[in-house]
Amino acid sequence: MSPDMNITDPAYVAARAELDLLWARGTAFLGSRVAILGGAMSWVSERNLVSAISNAGGFGVIACGAMGPALLEAEIAATKALTDKPFGVNLITMHPKLDDLIKVCVAAGVTHVVLAGGVPSGSAMRALKDGGAKVIGFAPALVLGKRLMKLGADALVIEGSEAGGHIGPVSLTVLAQEVLPHLRDLPIFVAGGLGRGDAILGLLEMGAAGAQLGTRFAASTESVAHARFKQAFVRASARDALPSVQLDERFPVIPVRGLVNDGTKRFLVHQAETLRRFQSGELTKEAAQLDIEHFWAGSLRRAVVDGDIEGGSVMAGQSVGMVTSIQPIAEILEELVGQAVQALMRRQPQGAGTGLPQRVDAASPQAA
Numbered sequence: 008m009s010p011d012m013n014i015t016d017p018a019y020v021a022a023r024a025e026l027d028l029l030w031a032r033g034t035a036f037l038g039s040r041v042a043i044l045g046g047a048m049s050w051v052s053e054r055n056l057v058s059a060i061s062n063a064g065g066f067g068v069i070a071c072g073a074m075g076p077a078l079l080e081a082e083i084a085a086t087k088a089l090t091d092k093p094f095g096v097n098l099i100t101m102h103p104k105l106d107d108l109i110k111v112c113v114a115a116g117v118t119h120v121v122l123a124g125g126v127p128s129g130s131a132m133r134a135l136k137d138g139g140a141k142v143i144g145f146a147p148a149l150v151l152g153k154r155l156m157k158l159g160a161d162a163l164v165i166e167g168s169e170a171g172g173h174i175g176p177v178s179l180t181v182l183a184q185e186v187l188p189h190l191r192d193l194p195i196f197v198a199g200g201l202g203r204g205d206a207i208l209g210l211l212e213m214g215a216a217g218a219q220l221g222t223r224f225a226a227s228t229e230s231v232a233h234a235r236f237k238q239a240f241v242r243a244s245a246r247d248a249l250p251s252v253q254l255d256e257r258f259p260v261i262p263v264r265g266l267v268n269d270g271t272k273r274f275l276v277h278q279a280e281t282l283r284r285f286q287s288g289e290l291t292k293e294a295a296q297l298d299i300e301h302f303w304a305g306s307l308r309r310a311v312v313d314g315d316i317e318g319g320s321v322m323a324g325q326s327v328g329m330v331t332s333i334q335p336i337a338e339i340l341e342e343l344v345g346q347a348v349q350a351l352m353r354r355q356p357q358g359a360g361t362g363l364p365q366r367v368d369a370a371s372p373q374a375a
Contacts, residue, residue, distance in 0.1 A: 012345060012348075012349070018352050018355055019348060019352065021355070022348045022349075022351035022352045022355070023344075023348050025351050026208070026211075026344070026347050026348055026351060029208070029211040029212065030042035030211055030216060030217050032194050032216040033194055033196065033215075033216035033217030034217070036141070036161070036162055036194045036216065037066040037093060037119070037217070038066075038092075038093040038118070039061070039064060039065055039066040039092070039093060040064035040065075041064045041065055041217075041340060041343075041344060042066075042196070042216060042217025042218070043060075043065040043066065043207075043217060043218055043219070043220060043340060043343065044065065044066045044067075044068055044095075044164075044196060044217065044218070044219040044220075045057065045060040045065060045066065045067045045068050045219070045220065045221065045224050046068070046170070046171075046198060046219050046220060046221025046222075046224070047068045047069065047070035047071075047072075047097030047121060047123070047221075048070055048171075048172065048221050048224075048225055048322070049070045049072035049073070049307055049311075050070075050072075050232070050307060050308055050311040050312055051070070051224075051225050051230055051231065051232050051311055052067070052068060052069055052070035052097070053069065053070070053082060053231060054069075054082055054085040054086040054088075054089055055089070055229050055230075055231055056224060056227070056229050056230050056231065056336075057069050057086050057090075057094050058086050058089035058090035058092075058094070059227070059229035059335075059336040059337075060094075060224065060336055060340075061090045061092035061093060061094045062089075062090050062092055062336075062337075063336045063337040063340050064337075064340055065336075065340055066093060066094065066095065066119075067086075067090075067094040067095070068094065068095040068096065068097050068119075068121055069082055069083065069086060069094065069095070069096045069097065070097050071096055071097055071098050071099065071102070071108060072099065073099075073102070074108075075104060076104060076107040076108055076110070076111050079096070079108055079111050079112075080111045080114075080115065083096065083111070083112070083115045083117060084115070087115075093118050093119070094117075094119075095117065095118070095119035095120060095121055095143070096112050096117050096119075096120050096121070097120075097121040097123055098112070098120060098121070098122055098123070099123055099124040100122050100123065100124045100125040100126070100127045100128075100131070101124050101125055105131060106130075106131070106134070109131060109134050109135055109138070110134075112135070112138070112140060113134070113135065113138030113139070113140060116139075117140055118139075118140060118141060119140060119141045119142075119143060120135050120140045120141070120142055120143070121143040121144075121145075121164070122135075122142060122143070122144055122145070123145045124145075124173075126144075126151065126154065126155070126158075127142075127144065127158065129158060132158050132159045132160070133159075136159055136161075141161040141162065142159065142160050142161050142162075143160065143161065143162045143163065143164060143196075144158075144160040144162075144163050144164070145163070145164050145165075145166060146163045146164070146165050146186065147165070147166065147175035147176075147177065147182070148175075148177070148182075148185070148186075149185050149186050149189060149190070152165070152186055152190050152195075153190070156190070156192065156193060160193065161193060161194075162193055162194040162195065162196065162216070163186075163190070163193060163194075163195045163196070164195075164196045164197075164198055164219055165179070165182050165183065165186050165187075165195060165196075165197055165198070166179070166182075166197075166198040166199045166219070167179025167180065167181075167182050167183075167197075167198065167199030167200060168199065168250070168262075168264070169199040169200025169264075169324055169325040169326070170198055170199035170200065170221065170264065170324045171221055171222050171225075171248065171264050171265065171322045171323040171324035171327075172221070172263060172264065172265075172322040172324075173261060173262070173263055174199075174250060174262050174263070174264050176262075178199070178200075179197060179198070179199040179200055179201075179210075182199075183197055183210055183213055183215070184213075187210075187213045187214040187215060188213075188214065191214065194216035194217070195214070195215055195216055196215065196216060196217045196218060196219050197210045197215045197217075197218050197219070198218065198219035198220070198221075199324065200324055200325045200326050201218050201219075201220055201326060202220070202222070202223055202326035202328075202329030202330070203329065203343070203346050204342070204343035204344055204345065204346030204347035204348075204350070205346045205347055205349070205350040207343065207347060208346075208347040208350050208351065211347075220326075220343075221324060222240065222323050222324040222326045222327050222330065223326060223329065223330055223339055224336065224339065225237075225240065225323070226240040226241065226330045226333055226334075227333065227334060227335065227336050227339060228333055228334060228335045228336070229335065229336050232311045232312075233310075233311060233312060233313065233314030233316075234314065235314035235316050236310055236311055236314060236316060236321065237333055239266055239316045239321055239323075240266075240323060240327050240330045241330055241331065241332060241333065243266050243323065243327045243328065243330070244327075244328045245325040245326070245327065245328035246328075247266050247267055247323075247327065247328075248264055248265065248266055248323045248324060248325050248327050248328075249264065249265075249267055249271075250262040250263065250264045251263045251264075251265075251271065251274065252271075252274075252275060253278075254275065254278040254279060254282060255278070255282055257292070258278070258281070258282065258285075258295060258296055258299050260278075260299065263303075263320070263322065264322065264323065264324060264325070265320050265321050265322040265323055266316075266321040266323050266327070268316060268317050268318070268319075268321060269317045269318060270303075270306060270317065270318045270319060270320065273318075274302055274303070277298075277299070277302050278299055281295050281298050281299055282295070303320055306318070306319045306320040307319065307320045307322060310322075
């Protein structure tokens with residue numbers, strides 16, 4: 008929020024009330040004060056960050072990632088010890104112990120579970136819903152959004168390719184136009200490249216119920232990410248966050264957006280060398296594919312935990328260019344809300360709510 012904004016100003020009060028109305032569906036669904044979720048980021052979205060987001064009025068989400076059931080159970084308990092506000096858990100549908108992880112969430116009374124990484128099975132959806140959890144699905148296309156609705160999803164996240172980490176092929180700008188006008192029966196949260204409140208406002212007015220942010224929170228004070236990892240975000244511009252490159256269509260590379268570094272450059276060299284070995288008969292196609300896939304094994308942990316920002320995978324969305332300092336979570340959320348409110352206030356007629364004469368445009372009927 009701008010330091011010169013007066014929250015008792017009637018114009019501010021009216022604009023804030025309008026914002027609260029725009030995302031009322033999202034706040035009601037999440038049980039939070041503002042309809043902003045924390046994106047689930049492996050090694051980053053743990054108890055400290057999740058509780059900080061929820062305590063500040065947003066909605067934190069634990070990234071289960073590759074955790075086993077016992078570790079997830081401990082993380083949920085530790086998060087509950089730090090906040091009495093609602094938070095969720097993100098589960099990867101391809102996890103080999105998904106059923107056990109669902110049981111952990113249900114037993115712990117987790118209110119919201121985000122299922123990511125693919126279309127969940129009907130049995131997984133039923134187990135969560137029968138256990139009392141609300142299910143949020145990821146929809147990278149309208150057709151998948153409709154399918155998730157039929158499966159029983161209670162809400163959706165549509166994430167554009169501007170996001171960090173694993174991404175789909177379509178930008179949020181296009182995805183929002185494709186999905187929001189046609190799926191009105193459940194709350195939809197938008198994600199991908201979002202770093203300002205006025206941008207979130209525009210999507211709320213298109214029909215979104217709220218937004219999900221990851222990159223700005225990853226570089227927050229409460230984030231446990233290594234100091235070098237956070238400083239890489241502060242130094243970066245939007246053009247530094249690029250998706251991984253695939254050299255040969257026979258050896259698909261799952262697109263992941265991160266900051267370009269020595270690791271990303273070596274990955275290209277590694278692909279080229281692996282392709283040469285395959286073509287010479289030294290490697291089978293299966294062995295070559297595994298060799299390419301294993302290149303990044305453990306690289307995210309090296310970057311986040313160990314601070315290896317040159318050889319590790321520094322996953323970041325294009326909103327990284329809007330990260331200019333390491334801020335507390337509460338300050339980030341306050342700033343986002345303030346930007347949205349200021350945008351709404353700029354639309355008000357001059358003097359509205361202040362007791363001053365309102366401006367009348369010469370072309371308006373009142374000017375006659």
